[in-house]
Amino acid sequence: MAEEFDAIVVGSGMSGGWAAKEFTEKGLKTLLIDRGRDVKHREDYPTEGMAPWDLPNNGRTSKEELNRDYEIQKLAFIAEDNKHFFVKDSDHPYENDPDTDPFHWIRGYHVGGRSLIWGKQSYRWSDMDFNSNENDGNGIPWPIGYDDIAPWYDYVEGFAGISGNQDGVRNLPDGNFQPPMEFTCIEEKMKENFDRAYPDRHFIIGRAAHLTEPTEEQLDLGRGKCQFRNQCMRGCSFGAYFSSQSATLPAANRTGNLTTVTDAICHSVIYDAETGKATGVRVIDTNSKEKREYSGKVIFLCASTVGTTQIMLNSKSETFQNGIANGSGVLGHYLMDHIYQAGARGRMPGFDDHYYKGRRPNGIYIPRFRNLPWGSEENDKSGEFLRGYGFQGYTERVSWSRASASSGHGADFKNSLKEPGDWWFSMTGFGEMLPRFENHMRLDENKTDQWGIPLVHISCEFSENEHNLQKDMMEEAGRILTAAGLEDVTPWRNKPTVGLCIHEMGTARMGDDPSESVLNKHNQAHEVSNLFVTDGACMTSTACQNPSLTYMALTARAVDYAVTQMQMGTL
Amino acid sequence: MKRLNRREILERMAAVTGGAVSLAVLGACDADVSVPENTDELELKALNKAQFDLVGDIADTIIPDTDTPGAKAVNVHFLIDELAANWMTAEEREGFLADLTALDERIRQEHGKSFSELSENERGQMLDQLGAEMLAAEGAGEYETGLSNVGVGGANRKHVYKELRELTIYGYYTSEVGASEELIYDPIPGEFKGCIPFSDVGKAWSVG
Incomplete structure (x- = not known):
């Protein structure tokens, strides 16, 4: 007999942590399952506080190991101090369509998931973003608008703790922020020049999920102020950045309503054709490979975009032969990411007698200015591409890393490196990707992983709109940095591949029409009323902002709806 | 501090x-x-004795003892041996070791003795010469430039002096002495000040 819970949450990352917190705080007996090992806050951050000389090989990971175990992950941010928070691709294979560019799937299979290693940039979407599909006819209209989600942005920002400034940018709504971080000397100078050159654009401090002035609620959870170490990806015992470990899981645990089961891979959702509802989940023990089941009244899939849809496609029944809640046939389709891999860097002359203290885990942001419905002709590029991009930029006054390029040696050379070098600034664009049916994932029924689950097979690539956008991203980055007063400006652009921005979205999209979407406006499956998806899979378009804050808000909103429906007896 | x-x-x-x-x-x-103080008994993992001596004395000529210990005193050559054994791919290691041997032989041919046996002046001149060759090779696009922690290795090997410089400088400024005595290392800054007089800090941060 399967254990019975009020709510089952699959996945403990960004979205799953929120679902667990919201359900348990509302009094529901909640089961949280994760396919990976437990990672205990503070205890399981093995490299935290290590100096460069404390790490094996002073921090350089064996290339043989990277090539062997981390064939895909090595393309992202993996390093010796954080590799334990990335999957070994060799243990968790998936397939790419040989006829398309590869999709690079960056993953962390452990409690907390990628909330431990995310970039923490946190931006609201605006009505412009929710309306873009409807306005230009790509994809389907979102079933919600800014007004539906705004109170939930307020709520999740307050709990998570987002530092930022009230900037008054029409397409990047202000929020419930803690004090912003400081600009560097050259960013202040750049902003002055930028504001003069581009009166209708904005150069703002990044909005990021780091505590700068913790609330009582955050202090009660054991969270403290950011210490500006900028080693977040090792885990943070101060709990200064938002992660499941620092914030949502302790909140859920203190209710006494949470049961967490680790090392349990969700194989599929169990569907009962008589009631038309999901009754629970089948799991496989990651280590023993034993199978078992759990029952629950409501099920939230928060296993990441591709992970969640893999579970749904693998949840087959007589009613749903192509995957649960897939009557529309769009499950697995409209896979998206942001396009990046383009930007510019340049050197700011002067400021030799200035420096900074601390390592700011944040940068500056230039919100989207291309193709705004109210924008100027100068900013209109709709003849070349639809939608737009934002820039994220960082300052560095280079230190010893400049030394190997020269041929210097000896005492004078060594002494010259005691002083920092030039001030450099670099920025990268993050652009919107249009939803397209042909960009999809499916299951390869002929190949299974070591747990007998069919492998994910992905066919996804950027098309002309994104390539044109990326080209403009590079060229405009160069122009902006020049206008901002930098010298030696070098625009750059790499061949982009989908997935590497680690903002994968779509495949179980929201929409009002059940014939062309999987989820309704409450993230509830059209065809299975007690099944919800609140991770990136639910996204109907990508906008160009980093998506995690929106997942948090959608998750809290969906739990509120589900619990209300349960209390009314309609779920 | x-x-x-x-x-x-x-x-x-x-x-x-x-x-x-x-x-x-x-x-x-x-x-x-850290590497034990008695390094005499440490076994080398990739380099032979001649390569190890060459690497150690080139590293120490690039970063000598000043008011702080230099590269050799902080065992950068042991780290380079480690990196050759545990960081490079097999193919890169093979190329690196062959390059070191070729460089050792070339110096013996030109000077009739090893790099370690050269006077301080001769060492400096040798590095000037290698530096000029390195920069010329880069200018000609003959070698790959830039650090890569990820590459699969193989094609377009770096000029051996470029490789040695990168390893030496990396090893020195990530060592405890290089990072926290020669430069400044602040494990827990506690605050971020974006624009302060340089004199308030006085030296370059080793971890940016």
Whole structure:
């Protein structure tokens, strides 16, 4: 007999942590399952506080190991101090369509998931973003608008703790922020020049999920102020950045309503054709490979975009032969990411007698200015591409890393490196990707992983709109940095591949029409009323902002709806 | 600025976070992870003795002892041996070792003795010569430039002096002495000040 819970949450990352917190705080007996090992806050951050000389090989990971175990992950941010928070691709294979560019799937299979290693940039979407599909006819209209989600942005920002400034940018709504971080000397100078050159654009401090002035609620959870170490990806015992470990899981645990089961891979959702509802989940023990089941009244899939849809496609029944809640046939389709891999860097002359203290885990942001419905002709590029991009930029006054390029040696050379070098600034664009049916994932029924689950097979690539956008991203980055007063400006652009921005979205999209979407406006499956998806899979378009804050808000909103429906007896 | 060891860092964190850093973590950081003081008995993992001496004395000529110890005194050559054994691909290692041997032979041919046996002046001149060759090779696009922690290795090997410089400088400024005595290392800055007089800091941060 399967254990019975009020709510089952699959996945403990960004979205799953929120679902667990919201359900348990509302009094529901909640089961949280994760396919990976437990990672205990503070205890399981093995490299935290290590100096460069404390790490094996002073921090350089064996290339043989990277090539062997981390064939895909090595393309992202993996390093010796954080590799334990990335999957070994060799243990968790998936397939790419040989006829398309590869999709690079960056993953962390452990409690907390990628909330431990995310970039923490946190931006609201605006009505412009929710309306873009409807306005230009790509994809389907979102079933919600800014007004539906705004109170939930307020709520999740307050709990998570987002530092930022009230900037008054029409397409990047202000929020419930803690004090912003400081600009560097050259960013202040750049902003002055930028504001003069581009009166209708904005150069703002990044909005990021780091505590700068913790609330009582955050202090009660054991969270403290950011210490500006900028080693977040090792885990943070101060709990200064938002992660499941620092914030949502302790909140859920203190209710006494949470049961967490680790090392349990969700194989599929169990569907009962008589009631038309999901009754629970089948799991496989990651280590023993034993199978078992759990029952629950409501099920939230928060296993990441591709992970969640893999579970749904693998949840087959007589009613749903192509995957649960897939009557529309769009499950697995409209896979998206942001396009990046383009930007510019340049050197700011002067400021030799200035420096900074601390390592700011944040940068500056230039919100989207291309193709705004109210924008100027100068900013209109709709003849070349639809939608737009934002820039994220960082300052560095280079230190010893400049030394190997020269041929210097000896005492004078060594002494010259005691002083920092030039001030450099670099920025990268993050652009919107249009939803397209042909960009999809499916299951390869002929190949299974070591747990007998069919492998994910992905066919996804950027098309002309994104390539044109990326080209403009590079060229405009160069122009902006020049206008901002930098010298030696070098625009750059790499061949982009989908997935590497680690903002994968779509495949179980929201929409009002059940014939062309999987989820309704409450993230509830059209065809299975007690099944919800609140991770990136639910996204109907990508906008160009980093998506995690929106997942948090959608998750809290969906739990509120589900619990209300349960209390009314309609779920 | 007082330097903190890892135990002190974690203890300070424990104070801030209400004592929640586990004893297991504290215990683990008492283990000495640096190269033992008696290096005579250390076995080399990739380099032979001639290559090791060459690497050690080139590194020490690039970063000599000044008011702080230089590259050799902080065992950068042992780290380079480690990196050759445990960081490079087999193909890169093979190429690197062959390049070192070729460089050793070339110096013996030109000077009738090894790099280690050269006078300080001769060492400097040799590095000037190698530096000019390195820059010329880069200008001609003959070699790959730039650090890569990820590459599969193989094609377009770096000029051996470029490789040695990168390894030496990396090894020195990530060593405890290089990072925290020669430059400044602040494990827990506690605040971010975006624009302050350089004189308030006085030296370059080793970890940006």
